[in-house]
Amino acid sequence: MPAFVGVVQVISVGSSGIVNIGDVFQMSPYSTAKTFSGAGSFNTGDGLKIYNEYSATNVQDPDGIDSGVILNA
Template sequence: MPSMVGPLKINSVDGGGTVNFGDAFYIAPKSSMKTNAGAGAFNVGMMIQTNSMLSSSNPIDPAFKDQPIVANK
């Protein structure tokens, strides 16, 4: 499926990120990671007020593999 892309500015693509324009049959990740944080942990700005009362993060992950990437390198 053809696509038309207008003006675009990409400052950076960190880590194993992928930028794709147009058709793609298969895009596979080259790296993966997991981040655990509580409520309001990633808020950014000048004047932020987060009322989360009680926040709990569970970093225990019972899954052995979430995103297998062995053959994608």
């Protein structure tokens, strides 16, 4: 059954974002990313008290390929 969509205003879409308005069969991302960060890097909130005595981030990646984007069309 087709979708009926009214007025839509898209202000912005990120570089790897996907926008869907109406019917869709399949949506696939076109990019991947890997982030390395130490202890307490992504903590958010008001009044946080974080005590990291020792933080070491392992950035070694022996496998080389983690997520392929070849078949995402």
